[in-house]
Amino acid sequence: xxxxxxxxxxxxxxxxxxxxxxxxxxxxxxxxxxxxxxxxxxxxxxxxxxxxxxxxxxxxxxxxxxxxxxxxxxxxxxxxxxxxxxxxxxxxxx
Amino acid sequence: xxxxxxxxxxxxxxxxxxxxxxxxxxxxxxxxxxxxxxxxxxxxxxxxxxxxxxxxxxxxxxxxxxxxxxxxxxxxxxxxxxxxxxxxxxxxxxxxxxxxxxxxxxxxxxxxxxxxxxxxxxxxxxxxxxxxxxxxxxxxxxxxxxxxxxxxxxxxxxxxxxxxxxxxxxxxxxxxxxxxxxxxxxxxxxxxxxxxxxxxxxxxxxxxxxxxxxxxxxxxxxxxxxxxxxxxxxxxxxxxxxxxxxxxxxxxxx
Numbered sequence: 055x056x057x058x059x060x061x062x063x064x065x066x067x068x069x070x071x072x073x074x075x076x077x078x079x080x081x082x083x084x085x086x087x088x089x090x091x092x093x094x095x096x097x098x099x100x101x102x103x104x105x106x107x108x109x110x111x112x113x114x115x116x117x118x119x120x121x122x123x124x125x126x127x128x129x130x131x132x133x134x135x136x137x138x139x140x141x142x143x144x145x146x147x148x
Numbered sequence: 149x150x151x152x153x154x155x156x157x158x159x160x161x162x163x164x165x166x167x168x169x170x171x172x173x174x175x176x177x178x179x180x181x182x183x184x185x186x187x188x189x190x191x192x193x194x195x196x197x198x199x200x201x202x203x204x205x206x207x208x209x210x211x212x213x214x215x216x217x218x219x220x221x222x223x224x225x226x227x228x229x230x231x232x233x234x235x236x237x238x239x240x241x242x243x244x245x246x247x248x249x250x251x252x253x254x255x256x257x258x259x260x261x262x263x264x265x266x267x268x269x270x271x272x273x274x275x276x277x278x279x280x281x282x283x284x285x286x287x288x289x290x291x292x293x294x295x296x297x298x299x300x301x302x303x304x305x306x307x308x309x310x311x312x313x314x315x316x317x318x319x320x321x322x323x324x325x326x327x328x329x330x331x332x333x334x335x336x337x338x339x340x341x342x343x344x345x346x347x348x349x350x351x352x353x354x355x356x357x358x359x360x361x362x363x364x365x366x367x368x369x370x371x372x373x374x375x376x377x378x379x380x381x382x383x384x385x386x387x388x389x390x391x392x393x394x395x396x397x398x399x400x401x402x
Contacts, residue, residue, distance in 0.1 A: 060191070064198055071205050078212050085216055086393070089223055093396035100399070 087114045087130035087138045094118065095141070098126060101148040114138065123147060211364070211387045218361035219383055222348045223395050225360060226341065226381065230398035241379050241400075244343045244371040249285070249336040253277070257330050258308035258317070266321045268304055270311035273335055277301040277320065281337050281352055284322055289329035296324035298335070343370045346386055375400070 090111045098120070106119040118128035124147035130139040232251040233239045239248035253273015261268050271277070279298045286294040300321035308317045320333065339352045346365050349357035369384035369392070379400045383393045 060194075064194070067198060067202060071202070074209055075205075078209055078216075081216060082212065085220060089219075089393075089395050092223075092227065096396065096399070 083114065083132060084138050086112070087116075087132075090114060090116055091128060091130055091139060091141055094128065095126070095143065095145070098145045102126070102145055103148050120145070120147075211385075214362040214364050215385045215387070218348070218364045219393055219395075221361045222381065222383060223397075225348070226397050229341070230379070235379070235398065235400040241372040241374060244367075246341040246372065248339060248341070249283075250339045251285075251334050251336045252282070253335040255318075255320070255333045255335065256308075256310070256315070257333060258311070259306065260326060261304070261306070261319050261321075263321065265299075265324065265326055266319055267326065267330070267333065268306045268308060268317065268319055269333060270308045270315040271318050271320075271335070272315045276316075277318070277335055278337075282335055283338065284320070285334040285336060286322070286327060286330050287332040287334070288327045289331055292327070294324065294327065296322045299323045343367065372397075 094109070094116055098118075102120050102124070104120050104122050106117070108115060108117045110116075113133050115131045115133075116128065117131060118126055120126050124145045126141070126143050126145055128141045128143075129137055132138055226246065229248060229250055230239055230246075233249055238251075239246060252275055253271055255267075255269035255271040255273075258268045258270055260266070277298060279300055282298045284296060284298050286296065288294070298320060301318055304317060304319035306317070306319070308315075311317055322333075337352055339350060342349045342351065342357055343365060344357060344367065345359075346363035346367060347359040348361045348365075349359050351357045364386055366384045366386045370382060373380040373382050373394065377400060378396060379398050380394055380396050383395070385391070385393075
């Protein structure tokens with residue numbers, strides 16, 4: 055019985071570690087995506103033409119579209135296709 | 149004599165049987181003790197291993213979080229400071245340092261004050277003006293710029309039409325002539341950011357370098373990336389768990 059309790063505790067600790075590691079990895083990926091999104095938006099604010107574009111940075115892919123009025127819909131997507139970050143804003147149209 | 153002798157032998161045998169278990173039972177007990185001892189040692193070893201592993205994992209996660217925090221602070225602080233100025237005129241980046249006019253607020257000029265070199269302004273900014281370390285950029289109606297020291301800032305009874313609730317009406321005295329057509333005054337302090345001793349540090353004027361981030365960077369591989377049209381930063385974590393990060397900071401028009 056004592057061994058069973060001990061085994062459950064060890065499994066619980068290891069599971070917590072795995073979850074913590076996964077959370078930190080996701081935070082790192084989100085942080086990188088945020089930095090890339092800031093850079094792209096900074097570029098778009100200098101003047102952007104309407105259309106859709108996609109750019110890959112390491113394990114993050116940025117996809118954005120701009121309409122004629124300068125409305126931007128930008129998403130950061132990970133390698134599994136999950137959306138990490140989505141931003142809707144407006145930039146001065148070219 | 150013989151009968152007495154047999155009885156005493158039987159009694160002795162009986163006493164012997166009552167005091168000591170059979171020889172096979174003695175061997176089983178010893179094996180159990182050894183097994184119990186080994187099992188106990190194994191459990192202690194397992195416990196220590198788990199504790200050590202937890203400690204290592206905890207330190208690793210903590211290091212990674214420090215790197216994340218330092219990266220976020222570095223990016224947000226530098227991008228904001230550089231966005232408030234113009235490349236070449238207000239800031240210059242080198243390998244591991246950024247010298248700049250760090251703008252801290254903007255004031256709309258309401259009127260000229262009663263004293264020479266005094267302006268009544270409606271001010272809004274990150275902090276209140278500090279004449280001991282602040283200077284101002286005076287912007288004229290034609291876009292001309294003048295940089296002078298701020299020598300006094302205080303309350304005034306003069307009203308300012310158009311000032312809203314987020315602005316503070318103040319009287320500023322500057323160390324220089326006042327343009328007749330002055331429109332806006334921007335408050336700044338001269339400072340510099342440095343990557344030194346594993347952290348991003350800020351220095352106001354000739355003061356000491358104050359750390360803004362945890363000390364997580366490898367100095368030899370961390371610094372500004374000066375490109376043809378943009379300025380970025382490369383951040384290399386000191387620990388082995390982190391990956392190098394390159395971040396865009398600002399456009400640097402030629």
